[in-house]
Amino acid sequence: MLAASAARYGLAIVQLDSGQPAAAEETLAPLLDNSPLEPFYIDVESDILINQQRYDEALAMLEHAYIRRPNEEVITINYANAAIKAGQPRLSIKLLRDFLLREPKHLLALQILSDAYRDVGDIAQMYETNAEVIALYGGFRNAIDQLHTAYTRTDNDLTKKRIQARIEQMREMEQRARTL
Secondary structure, three states: OOHHHHHHHHHHHHHHHOOOHHHHHHHHHHHHHHOOOOHHHHHHHHHHHHHOOOHHHHHHHHHHHHHHOOOOHHHHHHHHHHHHHOOOHHHHHHHHHHHHHHOOOOHHHHHHHHHHHHHHOOHHHHHHHHHHHHHHOOOHHHHHHHHHHHHHOOOOHHHHHHHHHHHHHHHHHHHHHHHO
16 A cells, blocks of 8 residues: 555545544545455445445445455455345355354454344354354353353254364363463
8 A cells, every 4th residue: 555545545444433434435435446356445435335324335345346355354254244234144144154164263253143143043053153252262161151052042953962062172172271
């Protein structure tokens, strides 16, 4: 990023944070015109569109970018977040499950995924995902509690077995952490 572009980019962020999304969009426009697939510009533009509740525009822009750069973290996370805001949590789940295969410990992706599961009413998956977030912070006891709750929220035997296995893994992780 050249100095002038960096200054313009920074100004757009300040304008957005100051409650001036229209001014931010105007400031950012030349940067997006010159570099339409630059993740940092897409990040700010998607925040502007979401701020203005222009969800269809945000989704269209992010879908276009995602098709061209499906492994780009910033684009994927923004696309998943916009999908939730637009009332499309199933799209968010698909994007994030694919992303988490590559980046299984990505906190923001897991947090957004938990919200998406909540929005579709899959409470067991929500609790499982919350457990993974908590475990990444080292809160194994709380993560195990979340998994126990997930266990009670499903009737699927295979899911129960998977959750029980994860509880055992978390107990082992907790034990190892205590011995360090």
